[in-house]
Every structure is written in C-alpha cells, then in structure tokens.
Amino acid sequence: MNANSHSSGNKNWEDFFKKTIVIVFVFSLAVHLLLLVGFGGVDLFQGKMPQLPFRAEKMPADQAAPPPPPPTEEIVQEEKTADPNMPDETPASEDSAPPLEMMTVPGGASWAPAIPKDVKTSLTGTIGGTGTGTGTGTGTGKGTGRGGGVKLFGVEVKARKLGVIVSINKGAQNSGRLPGIFEEIFKLFPDSPVFLTNGGGMRDWDVVERDYNKKGEENNKKKKAGEPYDKFMGKEIKRPEVGRFNSGAALDWVVIRGFKPDPEYVGLKEKHPELFEDLRRRPNVWFVSSNKEADGVYLAFSELLKKGVEAVYWYNQFDRPIEGKESERIAQQIKDSKIEILIQSQGGKTSGEEWLSKVEAKFVK
Secondary structure, eight states: OHHHHHHHHHHHHHHHHHHHHHHHHHHHHHHHHHHHHHHSHHHHHTTOOOOOOSSOOOOOTTSOOOOOOOOSSOOOOOOOOOOTTSOOOOOOOTTTSOOOOOOOOTTOOTTOOOOOTTSOBOTTSOBTOOOOOOOOOOOOSTTSOOOSOEEETTEEEOOSSEEEEEEOSHHHHHHTOHHHHHHHHHHHOTTOOEEEESSOOBOOHHHHHHHHHHHHHHHHHHHHTTOOOOTTOOSSOOOOOEEETTSHHHHTSHHHHOOTTSTTOOOHHHHSHHHHHHHHHOTTEEEEOSOGGGOBHHHHHHHHHHTTOSEEEEEEOOOSOBOSHHHHHHHHHHHHHTOEEEEEESSSOOTTHHHHHHTTOEEOO
C-alpha cells in the first residue's frame, strides 16, 4: 500500500512538471511569435534583425502602420540605355562635352584653338583636309602659291603682291597709254593697291615750301615790273596728302577736272571716262593730292611699303628731282625689304638716276 502510494505520488509530480514546462514553453513561444510578427516580421524575412522602438506611438486603430524606412545603404541608379529610335534631346554644354585634345597645327600660333585629333587638317592648319587644288592661281596676295614669277610688260616679276604708282598728269593722259597700262596690271595683279600722282618727284616738304615761296616772290616782282610772269601761279602751295580716289576730294584734283585755261588739258574724267569709272569703283585706289611741284611721291611709296607689297611698278615722266631725306628713307626701306622696283618712263628724261640705281630699279619698255 505504501509502495503504491509512493509510486503514485512520484508520477503526479512528474506529470505536473511536464505540464508546467509545456505550458511555459508554449506561452514563451507564443509571446515571441507575437513580437516577431508585430515588430520585425518583415525585416526577419529580409535577413535583417528586428529593431524594437524605444517608444510606442499612439495611432488610430483604422490608420495603417507606416512602411519600414528604406535601407541606409547608398542607392545606385541604374543606367538607362538610350533608345536609338528616339532623338537625343539633351542640350550640349561645356560640362557634358568631351575634352578636346590639343594638337600642333603646322604654321599655327600659340593662341590657336584646340582641335580634336580625329579632325583632318591641311599642312597650313586649315580644318577639313588637304584638298586637291593646284594652288596656281593668279592672285597677288601673299601665300597665293605663285613661285615661278610672271612677266609684266616683258619683265619677270617674282613678287606675289604688286604695288602700283602711276602719274596721270597731262602728258600721260595725252599719250593714250594709261588704259593699256592698267588693263595689263589688273589682268595679272587684280588686287594691286594703286596710287595716282601728279608728277613723280620726291623732295622734303620744307624744301618744297621754301623754293615755292621764293619762286612766288620772283613772279610777283616780274608782275610789278611789267615783265612776263606766270598768271596761274597760286599764292601758296598745298602740302601733299593721301586720299581715297573714290572720295569727293579727288574730283577737284586738277588732273581729274582738267585745267580750263589749257584746252589740251581736259582731265582724266573727260579724256579716259571708262578708265576713270573703273578706278573709282575699286576700293584699293588712292591719290596723292597737290600739284606737280609738291614732289610728294614718297607718300605713295610709304603707304605701299606699309601694305606689304613685294614689288612696285612706277609709271612716271621722271622730269622732277628725287632727292632729300624722305627719298633716302624710302630707298633704305626698299633695300632692307628687298622690294623689286620696275619703272616705265613717259618720255626721254630720267631724273633721279642716282636714286633709281640705289634701289636697283628695272626698266620696263
């Protein structure tokens, strides 16, 4: 009896403990499941540890719980593949454009812009390739490609840029040679800068003014003494200046309008109207004002040298002196720059032979 009672008591205790452990295990498991589902179920399935909030926020029963915050790791945007059928609407800018690689352009300067290396350039640095032109044109500017020279009035001219000085005084107009001279020049050197003069002397202005005033005093003495004198001599001589031939000032120039007291001196406008109109239409024609005794042809030479001519054709009567500081200055510049000088005389006189020899002038027939 006692043994059975003792055995029955042990069994009751074992059943009690078994039931208690089961109940505690089941209760604990239920609590954990509730916590996992309530606070970290989503994170658990995404492989992240659930985080319990530090404080509970009172929310309405009918309001949905806010979604969990996005991951803290950096989001990398997926590159979009451009559709080849759709036009590119992205505007070009300096920031989006690829950098240009500098290349050396033959003959280029240090300030030359950057040129992509895949762009073809010619030997002179011109974008677009070398081209197939022969470069044998008849233009006169530097770099036109003429190397073998050309014959002007039978004399070979190696220069590519020709300057022209032509005296259009009374003798030249009446000779009838002016139209042919300009036709030949413009055929071979169509862009030549041209200077028209009245006579072809070169003397310093202070000397010219002094001699003219002295001559005027002598002329007045003859007039008072009743002796023959120059009725058309002005009281003073105007200093020569350079002006454009298509300006209004050129129309009042004596060699253009003529000298009315002399019936044979009608002026270039009337004597050679077609040549006059042609010269007026050209933008690169100038004239040296004043009269023949002003001897201001050095102004024409100075301007031509500034324009970078390589040769000068000079048509002149050569009946005026070529001397003084201005003429020496011009001669030195011609020698330093190795300018070719071609002269053609209107008559038999050749004043200024020393100066012409110094610049190694070539005579044109």
